[in-house]
Amino acid sequence: MSAPGLLVAAVRSGAGKTTVTLGLMRALARRGLHVCGVKCGPDYIDPAFHAAATGRDSLNLDSWTMEPELLAQLALRASEDADIVVAEGAMGLFDGAPGAPGQTGASADIAAHLGWPTLLVMDVSGQAQSAAAIARGVALHDARVKLAGVLLNRVGSERHRRLAQEAIEAVGIKVFGALPRDGGIALPERHLGLVQAGETRELASLLDRLADRIDAHVDLDALLAAAAGGPRGVARGPLDVPRPPGGRIAVARDEAFSFFYPHLCRAWREAGAKIAFFSPLADQAPPEDCDACWLPGGYPELHAGRLAAAGSFLEGLRRFAATRPVHGECGGYMTLGRTLTDAEGRVHAMAGLLDLATSFAQRKLNLGYRRARLSSDCALGAAGDELAGHEFHYATIVSEKGPPFAAVTDAYSQEERPAGLREGLVTGSFFHAMTKKKGRR
Known part of the structure; x- marks a missing residue:
């Protein structure tokens, strides 16, 4: 049996996908679950953070460069000996490059290929009830993608949370939790993205702080219940990649x-x-x-x-x-x-x-x-x-x-x-x- 999965996504870069993903991975791992991380799209740095958070190697899945058979084979390996796969999206959920349907490099393609429900991270700073329109649009935009629900991020107050959450739930979309604003949890960056995991000072402490926020403000049991999908009916086969350059x-x-x-x-x-x-x-x-x-x-x-x-x-x-x-x-x-x-x-x-x-x-x-x-x-x-x-x-x-x-x-x-x-x-x-x-x- 392959492990179920969740895709953590947003409608744009900078909404907090990475910190939410790392906190979620660490919080689930602290519960004793075997968590495997996946990064959608070409990215070297995020998988190293996933490995630090989970204690397991992460993998990249990309629908533009990878054929469906390779996606299935890699997802199969990600789910082996795992209780759950947590995938981190890239850019906005539907952002990609020109390509055939399902082969655009968008994170939505990966969710569709593998049947992983999507957790939408919404940066609600500067808005409240309007967040419901965005969440509803995401839910209806692509019939291939199942929206599990929403996680509110950068919430300014209890009143702010209530206004946004009630509006989203009124259109039939579940809200799994709300993370308050915290300027002290940003990950350092440089010209190709985040500073590498091995160079990030006190990384273990930072990951635990991210997990503490998830434990305090997110319904983890409901999220675990929402996880689904994964490769089905796939027999283990070779990985179709460039040949080894040597023995x-x-x-x-x-x-x-x-x-x-x-x-x-x-x-x-x-x-x-x-x-x-x-x-x-x-x-x-x-x-x-x-x-x-x-x-x-x-x-x-x-x-x-x-x-x-x-x-x-x-x-x-x-x-x-x-x-x-x-x-x-x-x-x-x-x-x-x-x-x-x-x-x-x-x-x-x-x-x-x-x-x-x-x-x-x-x-x-x-x-x-x-x-x-x-x-x-x-x-x-x-x-x-x-x-x-x-x-x-x-x-x-x-x-x-x-x-x-x-x-x-x-x-x-x-x-x-x-x-x-x-x-x-x-x-x-x-x-x-x-x-x-x-x-x-």
Whole structure:
């Protein structure tokens, strides 16, 4: 039996989804329940907070990059040995990108695919009875999505709560609770989202405070009773993702390189690959007994000086790349280049394995879904294989010379453009791979 689930969503970003989700996860875990977290859409940071709150790995589910079969397989794994799955939505519930019905990347697609009822977090600051119109609109907007009810957030007073709650309940929508305003529970942020879980001071204490608020102001028993859905009639099968780049893979992991999707790690291990983590910031080279190296994205721009001074890491990486495949995504790609300019304009020498110079002093947001067609055989697949994923970075390219890693399109155009670089056994780009497209090797 798969565990039932709930999707925590809102009509916009900034309504309090993340703090509500973390508080709910922690409160349920403190009751002794086995809780598994899920993040809708491409996101590296929130799943690490989910893991801290629940004690279990979280997973990403995304309807734009993932076929329904892969969504079902990942949801099956999320629900194994769990009592409940708590999914956190992205942006507004119905926000997504152009795509076929059910494949737009909207959190509503995930709720529809898996039958998870939605808990709508409503920031009611600046409104009262009008919240009922919004809740009713959400309930009626998409017949595929079941609205379990509403959780009021940022309530100013008992009178404020009563006005909003009575209006919402008058249109037949359940209110599970109301959280008062509290400016002291905000999570710190930086340019790619929240400060990472491992860097957040006194995270355990903060999670317990969030759980205390949920315990005090939310009907948890009613929420548990509302949970439903999950993968039904799904037999365990392989995860259709980019193939493991090797049998034993060296993966950089520290504060500079942490954007490694849990579902990729899990899929590669299920395929028989071994994962060996190492820390460039600790001046560790890729382990010599590995046959491929993966440099994930992260925040190398915040640690460029330390990376430039990490002689054992850089020399070891160059030695590794002479005989074995190395791939870098986003921050990892920047590290494979010749130079990285930090926010203060200081230029730092990087590995020099690709003819690339990047800058964080010159910033421009690049964000969105991507499809990538591999330009040549490499560690991720054969020439012509297609991957689906995304870009999210502020760093800019100062110079980029050499044959491309792939040809990419986005959600709004079929026009291909070159992306990334390849040189010998070394490849990289700002593209983050999530899945391979169906029908390809």
